[in-house]
Structures are given as C-alpha cells and as structure tokens.
Amino acid sequence: MSTSKPTAGAAQRTFTKAELAQFDNSDESKPVYLAIKGIVFDVSSNRSMYPHGSGYGVFAGKDASRALAKSSLDKEHCVPQWKDLPADELKVLNDWFAFYEKKYPIVGRVADGSSELAE
Numbered sequence: 001m002s003t004s005k006p007t008a009g010a011a012q013r014t015f016t017k018a019e020l021a022q023f024d025n026s027d028e029s030k031p032v033y034l035a036i037k038g039i040v041f042d043v044s045s046n047r048s049m050y051p052h053g054s055g056y057g058v059f060a061g062k063d064a065s066r067a068l069a070k071s072s073l074d075k076e077h078c079v080p081q082w083k084d085l086p087a088d089e090l091k092v093l094n095d096w097f098a099f100y101e102k103k104y105p106i107v108g109r110v111a112d113g114s115s116e117l118a119e
C-alpha cells in the first residue's frame, strides 16, 4: 500500500525534450505540459490559455524558463537556460515556479541533458 499522494508518487516520469514536445497542445486528445527549471507541469485544466504555437502556447511542450524569467513571449527566449540570468529575472522565474506549483499538478521532470534544467 502506498501513502504517496498522486502528484508525488506515480508522477515522476522523466521526459526527453522530444517526449515533452508531444504535449504542445497540437493534439486535443493529449494533455498539455510545460516545464519550468526542469519540472514538468500538467496545464491541461487550462489548455485554452495555451493555444498551439501562439500566445502562451509558445511555452507548451517545452521548458521555457528563460522566457518566463524575462516576461517574454518571443520564441527565441523559449529555452531552458536560466542560470546566467540576473537576480531580478531569477526572482520573476521563481515566482512563476511557485505560481505553477500551486495551480497545476507536477507530472515529472525533463531528462537532464544540459545541467541547466534543474538544481
């Protein structure tokens, strides 16, 4: 018998970048995921806020930590690299992390290919 909560136990799947990209809201039959600092959140409960390829949809199916830190929707900022950012942007990023953690279930983490993804 497990005492784990659903978000803490079964949730720990590791996603490659390509696997995470499957959940970019291009297919209505799949959940919508995004990652912040390597942690993958299920934002399906709010999927209309993440239309495929536009608006906040640029964050779907990827780790876009850098864009969140910079308050940017530019696709070139939608990359995980955040460790070089200034303190004010790191604060913005951590505030977003806390926001998502409160609002959405965690489903896993991104496979660490770059050492930029999680601490």
Ligand code: HEM
Residues within 6 Å of the ligand: 043, 046, 049, 056, 067, 068, 069, 070, 071, 072, 073
């Ligand atoms: C004119 C500019 C903007 C307006 C009027 C705006 C407005 C909003 C509103 C009304 C919400 C919903 C808040 C809530 O549910 O409590 C929201 C959420 C959000 N906004 Fe913006 N926003 C703007 C720009 C940006 C930019 C530049 C970014 C880039 C990082 C951004 C990222 C987000 C994110 C990540 C959410 C949370 C989505 C979620 O709940 O899943 N916003 N915004």
